[in-house]
Amino acid sequence: MVTEGYDVVLVGGGVMSATLGVLLRRVQPDWSVLALERLDGLGLESSSAWNDAGTGHGGLCEFNYTPLTGDGSIDVTGAIRISEQFQLSRQLWATLVEEGTLGDPAGFIRPVPHFSFARGAAGAEHLRLRHAALRGHPLFEGLELVRDRDAMAELLPLMFAGRPAGEEVALCRSRGGTDVDYGVLTRRLFAALERDGVEVRTGHEVRSLSRDRRSWRLRVRDLAGERD
């Protein structure tokens, strides 16, 4: 067993550890930081582009951020709060791009329209309420309710091929959406952290975590060497 000490240990090699590491580097550049990931590479789990939808949770299209309240109205505070958070993330990435830390942004973010689609009378009403409540907000500028069915079919031909003509549907489009490849972003953030002195170990699994007076003790398994 080998015992080592660090000011901070980031557990997991996803976008959350990468982002926290970058922020910590700014406020405490003198802290020693170790990142541990059990897989053989970084950004391969939820942050991988194959495993998440990449909307950045901008709040533009997700129904669950705008629940119906039961009295016929809609609560959009979640969508606005989450959209603000996403804009803050974009500001962080823009700053890092300007500093030359993240490389060409086209490698991890690009504009793509976001759509909300609803079926049935209740779903369509939910979408109409959502659109009416959000369209006046600056973060949701340009949110567009598409009313004409032919226009919907032109925008989403695969979804409308063979769809019964009598089915009630509703569609909302935001041209201001983005597609984020969090896997690429994660690897670029970790590359920057490594250049900045952070130690990153893949193939290392944290097996236990316990409080040790004012510190923490982690038991880590090197999966390649099968050694604690």
Ligand SMILES: Cc1cc2nc3c(=O)[nH]c(=O)nc-3n(C[C@H](O)[C@H](O)[C@H](O)COP(=O)(O)OP(=O)(O)OC[C@H]3O[C@@H](n4cnc5c(N)ncnc54)[C@H](O)[C@@H]3O)c2cc1C
């Ligand atoms: C189906 C799906 C769709 C999604 N769609 C979107 C979307 O459209 N927009 C959006 O913004 N977000 C979306 N998300 C959420 C987003 O992917 C996650 O919020 C984000 O990737 C979480 O990052 P993370 O670093 O916490 O997790 P991860 O990227 O999963 O990283 C955690 C890492 O920790 C490692 N790990 C776990 N246990 C240990 C251990 N004991 N020791 C060492 N390493 C360990 C794992 O191997 C993993 O690599 C989606 C998620 C899913 C699953």
